[in-house]
Amino acid sequence: MPITFENVGIAVRDLDAAIAFFTDLGLAVVGRDTVSGEWADTAVGLDGNHARIAVLRTPDGHGELELFEYLHPKAIETEPTQPHEIGMHRVAFSVDDLDEALAVAARHGCHPLRGVATYRDVYRLTYVRGPSGILVMLAQDLTKG
Structure with missing residues (x-):
């Protein structure tokens, strides 16, 4: 199928x-x-x-x-999802320029949960708390470019 x-x-x-x-x-x-x-x-x-x-x-x-x-029915407010909780976790996007994406997110009051990390010189990535508490991962592929 x-x-x-x-x-x-x-x-x-x-x-x-x-x-x-x-x-x-x-x-x-x-x-x-x-x-x-x-x-x-x-x-x-x-x-x-x-x-x-x-x-x-x-x-x-x-x-x-x-x-x-x-x-x-009226929406039910819940506590924002934590990265280690079972269930819907996050939505992830690849971006060409992580710093530019973070500047855009900051204009909406959304900032990294802790900071920006580098994974094996392959990705720079971070989680931000987006609108309505949505966890959003932003990642820049360091092997491109």
Whole structure:
């Protein structure tokens, strides 16, 4: 059975703020909608499901994020995910210039959790806490360039 990766879905507190963060990093909005109705209730498993959504795509066309801002039921605030917790961990992006990406993230109040690391002279990478507490890994391939 062939299988194709579609996207990663992330519930956010403020859809517009999340869109601003990810588009500033270089993703493009490919669609926005408001979803609700019986089909949405069935698909998601929530009665009265009503959400604003946006789909964003990486410039290479291979990765997508689907962001949701729940209107109903009311979104449940949780503690931000820690790097060692079981479950959805992080979303990762390769960038050409890590310092430039970190400057973009900083404009949104998002900074490295601890600092920037170098892995075997192959990658410079870090985790930042993005909008709505999303863990975002940014990595620069040092072997390119």
